Amino acid sequence: MYYCPDCMRLREKDRCPICGRKTLMAPQPGDLCFLEEQDVLWAGMLEDVLNQAGIVHVTSSDREAGLAAKLGRIGETIRFYVPFERLPEARELADRLFHMPEEPEENGFTG
Numbered sequence: 231m232y233y234c235p236d237c238m239r240l241r242e243k244d245r246c247p248i249c250g251r252k253t254l255m256a257p258q259p260g261d262l263c264f265l266e267e268q269d270v271l272w273a274g275m276l277e278d279v280l281n282q283a284g285i286v287h288v289t290s291s292d293r294e295a296g297l298a299a300k301l302g303r304i305g306e307t308i309r310f311y312v313p314f315e316r317l318p319e320a321r322e323l324a325d326r327l328f329h330m331p332e333e334p335e336e337n338g339f340t341g
């Protein structure tokens with residue numbers, strides 16, 4: 231497993247397919263890794279979940295990269311980054327929030 235500091239994402243190989251950066255290093259604790267990109271409504275929910283789990287996270291807006299994202303503008307997407315060592319945990323929480331398993335449909339023909 232490798233980490234691209236430019237894209238802030240984990241890679242399988244030591245070369246980043248997006249920015250082309252070579253000689254990637256193994257991820258270190260504290261390296262911020264991309265978790266999710268969500269619009270402001272879902273971003274607020276994800277933030278709550280991460281806060282409850284005590285997972286430190288960094289957010290950035292697609293419109294004003296580098297500035298602190300101000301939640302609340304419609305149509306804006308927020309990117310979430312979490313430390314490498316918390317990524318699996320954060321991923322699970324995000325998956326539970328955004329990719330809920332479908333409940334089996336009940337048969338509507340019950341007489």
Ligand SMILES: [Zn+2]
Binds near residue numbers: 234236237246247251
């Ligand atoms: Zn990259």
